[in-house]
Amino acid sequence: MCLSSGSSGNCYYIGDEAGGFLIDAGIPIRTITKTLKAEGIPLDGGTIHGVIVTHDHADHIRTVGVIGGVYHLPVYATRLVHDSIANSRFVQDPIGPSRREIKIYEPFTVAGFTIEPFPVPHDSAENVGYHITKGDFRFTLATDVGHVTDDIADYIGRADHVVLEANYDPEMLRSGSYPEFLKGRVASPQGHLSNDEAAELLARVYHTGMKNVWLCHLSKDNNHPDLCWKTVEQRLFAEGIRVGKDLSLTALKRTTASPMYLLEP
Structure with missing residues (x-):
């Protein structure tokens, strides 16, 4: 379940x-x-066994202290x-x-x-993705x-269920209102992933179990959301991968929680 996704705040729940x-x-x-209570999941009822953090930017850590x-x-x-969290004003x-404390490439167990x-390259103190199995x-x-990176492609390619950033459309960024320094940051190798880059990655690593x-x-x-979804859908279609038949594709909403997805292995 995605509770929120975007620069205003990010939070996901995984469980059984x-x-x-x-x-x-x-x-x-x-x-x-x-949001969790509406799904019958109390935060303090012994069902939630912790939070795993990707990186130290405010839209990912604001509530970890609580x-x-x-x-x-x-x-x-x-x-x-x-x-970095310990010194964050947020x-x-x-x-x-x-x-x-966790270490890159070293598996640990929660719930x-x-x-x-x-x-995962980003302009934070450190950033990680997570490959989760049970x-x-x-x-x-x-x-x-x-x-x-090769690591990202490898771990995305291992998964049957994927959450992947598709942050911006290059033309919208180029012609938009952001100041030039911020446009450069977003599009830099330590910034964010574009729709086109996400589409290329998915087309490259897709497998029939995805x-x-x-x-x-x-x-x-x-x-x-419509532009993002269509960009990826068209790139997959060019490789013979049919959205809605071979896999499900969803652009997550920024501030509205998704349904609670029931994921089959």
Whole structure:
């Protein structure tokens, strides 16, 4: 389930009958608790086993202090990300003893899911994607992707269910209202992934086991869900991959929660 996706805040939930966890917590705690409660998942009821953090930008970490320091749930992040969170003006509550340090390429377990972090280029202290497995279930998330690396292609290609950034349309960014320095940052190798780059990656690594792709972190000013979806759909079609038949493709909404998806292995 995606609770929110975009520069205003990011948060995802993954779980099963045994419990689950959040990926990032960049939205208000009230929104998190209300959204999860509507699905019958109380944040403080023993169902949520922690939050795994991709990187230290505000739209991904605003509420991790509350989750760790107030709800006393484990907060998993790399050492560099944790150190940056500890000094962030956007995080008011200290994580304290809920801090859990993880290392790139070293799998760890939360709620029975095996989670493997991998490096993702971005202009943060550090950024990771996550490859998540449990039995035959295989899921990969990569957001705030400056450019596609062999690692990213490998982990996306392993998954049956994928969340991948498609942040901007190059023409909308070029002709838009952003100042030039910000346009350069977004399009840089340490910035964000364009619709075209996401489409190329998916066309390259698609396999017949890939069932679902969600396009995330769409820019409010430099993208549009329909344009993003169509760009990827057309590129996949050019490779003979039919959206709606061979796989499901969804552009996630920025501030509206998605349905609770039931994912088959």
